[in-house]
Amino acid sequence: KQEVTQIPAALSVPEGENLVLNCSFTDSAIYNLQWFRQDPGKGLTSLLLIQSSQREQTSGRLNASLDKSSGRSTLYIAASQPGDSATYLCALAQAGTALIFGKGTTLSVSS
Amino acid sequence: ETGVTQTPRHLVMGMTNKKSLKCEQHLGHNAMYWYKQSAKKPLELMFVYSLEERVENNSVPSRFSPECPNSSHLFLHLHTLQPEDSALYLCASSQDIPAAGGRETQYFGPGTRLLVL
Numbered sequence: 001k002q003e004v005t006q007i008p009a010a011l012s013v014p015e016g017e018n019l020v021l022n023c024s025f026t027d028s029a030i031y032n033l034q035w036f037r038q039d040p041g042k043g044l045t046s047l048l049l050i051q052s053s054q055r056e057q058t059s060g061r062l063n064a065s066l067d068k069s070s071g072r073s074t075l076y077i078a079a080s081q082p083g084d085s086a087t088y089l090c091a092l093a094q095a096g097t098a099l100i101f102g103k104g105t106t107l108s109v110s111s
Numbered sequence: 112e113t114g115v116t117q118t119p120r121h122l123v124m125g126m127t128n129k130k131s132l133k134c135e136q137h138l139g140h141n142a143m144y145w146y147k148q149s150a151k152k153p154l155e156l157m158f159v160y161s162l163e164e165r166v167e168n169n170s171v172p173s174r175f176s177p178e179c180p181n182s183s184h185l186f187l188h189l190h191t192l193q194p195e196d197s198a199l200y201l202c203a204s205s206q207d208i209p210a211a212g213g214r215e216t217q218y219f220g221p222g223t224r225l226l227v228l
Contacts (some may be wrong), residue, residue: 004153031209034216043115043201043219051214089154093209098156098167099217 002027006090006102013080014110021075021105023090028068031093035064035075038087038104047088048075080109114138115220117202123226124192132187132223134202142208143185144217145177148199160185161208192227199224 003026013019023033032051036044048057048064050073056065063076077084087106091099114137124130136143145157159167160179174196176188185202203217 032214036219041199041222041224043117043221044203044217046216046218049214049216091154098159098169099154099209101154103151103153 002092002094002100004090004092004100004102006088006105008105009103010106010108012108012110015080015082017080017109018076018078019080019107021077021088021090021107023073023075023102025071025073025092027094028071029094030068031095033064033066033073034091034093034099035062035073036089036091038089040086044089077107080107082109082111085109115202115204115218117200117220117223119223120221121224121226123228124189125228126192126194128192129188129190131189132200132202132225134185134187134220136183136185136202136204136218136220138204138218140204140206140218141182142205143179143182144203144205145185145187146201146203148201148222150198154201158187159208166208189225192225194227197225197227 005024007022034049035047038044050066061078066073087104089104090102118133142161146154156169157171158177163179178186199222201222202220205217206215
């Protein structure tokens, strides 16, 4: 059974700092890996999707990497801003129909 | 605007009530999903519909009953719920269900915050 772990559970940083969020998984037979953002009390917004054949994806200040062999993904946020404060969720798509989610990392960026 | 709307946004109900959650997607997608998000737990998939046919029921109690009358609408009918069913219920849609080589993501609605007293 696939298990997705996100570390740390919570992170507080000052504005302008670069940071890395981690996601690990136990079964490398995945179709893709996605990073989502969730603001308090709201739904999820997709940030980046990495297909199983890819190593990384970039969007603006965000860069996500995927290493299937080690079962790891990282989300790198450059020059963090207070507006980046949210919960970041890692999710895997694999055979079957479900996305399997981690518990998330709650990020707080102070000005 | 994600193109996926959910009503109501907040719901308080007693354990003997019957209520329904509604989800509508305006994206022309073929697959729709119900997820449950409880405090300090990962999102849990509840139901998946593809082309209006249920393709997965993830061991959900029968007090939750989904309905998909067409590809744009998804309902979750609730009856005789328990306090532990209090959670954020999220609806999502995608072009199709996940498949090898797939590059599509799921689009989520804002959720319904449910409190069962």
